Amino acid sequence: MSSKLLRGTFILTAGMMLSKVLGLLYVIPFDALVGAKGFTLYQYGYIPYTLFISIATGGLPLAVAKFVAKYNALGEYGLGQKLFKTSMKIMLATGFLAFFVLYLIAPGLGEYYASSDPAYKPEDITQVIRAVSFALILVPIMSLIRGFFQGYESMGPTALSQVVEQIVRIVFLLLGAFIVKFILNGSTVTAISVATFAAFIGAIGGLIVLIWYWRKRKAYLDELLLQDRGQLQISLVDMYKEILFYSIPFVFVGIAMTLFQAVDTLTFGKAMASIGKSEETTTALGILNISANKLVVIPMTFATAFAMSIVPTVTKAFVEEKMDTFTTQLNQAFQVLLFLTLPAVVGMSLLAEPVYTAFYGYDELGVEVLKVYAPAAILFSLFSVTAAVLQGINQQKYSVLSLLIGFLLKLSLNIPLIKWFQTDGSIYATTIGYLAATLINMYVIRYFTGYRYQLVFRRTLLMIIFTGIMALVVSVVNGLLNTGLDPQHRLQAILIIIICAGIGAGVYFALALKSKLAQRLFGNRIEKWQKKIRLRAK
Secondary structure: OOHHHHHHHHHHHHHHHHHHHHHHHOHHHHHHHHHHHHHHHHHHHHHHHHHHHHHHHOOHHHHHHHHHHHHHHOOOHHHHHHHHHHHHHHHHHHHHHHHHHHHHHHHHHHHHHHHHOOOOOHHHHHHHHHHHHHHHHOHHHHHHHHHHHHHOOOOHHHHHHHHHHHHHHHHHHHHHHHHHHHHOOOOHHHHHHHHHHHHHHHHHHHHHHHHHHHHHHHHHHHHHHHOOOOOOOOOHHHHHHHHHHHHHHHHHHHOHHHHHHHHHHHHHHHHHHHOOOHHHHHHHHHHHHHHHHHHHOOOOHHHHHHHHHHHHHHHHHHHOOOHHHHHHHHHHHHHHHHHHHHHHHHHHHHOHHHHHHHHHOOOHHHHHHHHHHOOHHHHHHHHHHHHHHHHHOOOHHHHHHHHHHHHHHHHHHHHHHHHHHOHHHHHHHHHHHHHHHHHHHHHHHHHHHOOOOHHHHHHHHHHHHHHHHHHHHHHHHHHHHHOOOOOOOHHHHHHHHHHHHHHHHHHHHHHHHHOOHHHHHHOHHHHHHHHHHHHHHO
């Protein structure tokens, strides 16, 4: 893996991980403010918003990144900048259009959600959806700027803007909800509406960071324009056709999880009611799509960063026909991804009780859902990266095909599996859908590039063995700690996590170093780190 790709991936990972951690930490005080039912109302606003964000941005960040990387590799720097400047107006128009549409259809969505959840009135859900819809005005512009920088393999602007956006959103969300509930004595519905409107305030913060970066990099971009070869003349119409061709598959991939969650939102209540569990719907759905989901997506943060980093890099190698470089990058990408994701999801599943308790307080259903749900993050990660590779080799239509097949499996299996396994059934349906989509993506990559997975499979087997040893050690340590500590008590649960995670990570990385696996994956960085440790020990 090129040092530039690895560096960009880790920058994005650090930014996304910090953003995810912040997104988890705020849950603790927010849960105290609005409760489990409030979380479900929050979800009713956020799922349609997420869907509209994906459509409004049109998969633009990665599509623009791919376009810019492609023509930069050809020395045509002016084309990328031309596209960027003209796209700003389109994104502004798209953002306003998405805002108006979501704002107008909010009453209809409110009626539908309220029909299967008696806890809230249609007008309550409508108010929450309309509050979050304002963020649609700014997010498309922000996505365009991020994609442009990523096309230059510059991941810092995306990472920092995401962190600032999250901090501003969370501060406004918590302060707003607190003021409404405890100072103004307002309702939970009003507090949730303020919390969802925080997405708009956060977007302002993220946009300010990106504008600052643009002004800072302007001189460098102008210098590149002086080096422009100017041999290709592409009209704006042809540019937008190419971007549209790139972006449509990105839209589908970007809304993959949201589509699967939408299936749950639409069918979960009716399926639970059919087995006499309608009173559990609100709480169970909130745990499934909000509480547990926020924890499960943490291990796939690295995959998301890889997907964003690998598109311009793979595109460049593919355009320049450097297939050896292409193969090396894929080998390293898959291995590093699995090296970090496998132990993380297994550890989360083993420590589901203290992990869930630490963030949300003990809940028997929440612990069970997290234990079953955590391993699915491996498939979420692999799907994200394989879909990104298909974009890089211009076979993005197959990522849409694989997702549709996975979605249809989820849609057809969700109700029967929920009837058989209740909340866990929804997780099984999601897992089957993602497994099918990932296997199709892997086959298509193999078919069009001749890429072979043998090395990845061999190394993955070694990682599984190391993870198994780590899991055994963590299970023993967790069992011993549970004799003196209560995993259902928040502070004691945190202590259990720190001890078990520290020992588990130590065992896993010690095995990786002893077998030289870590050195093969991370190269000079590990060797330099080892030398520093030895020098300090002396």
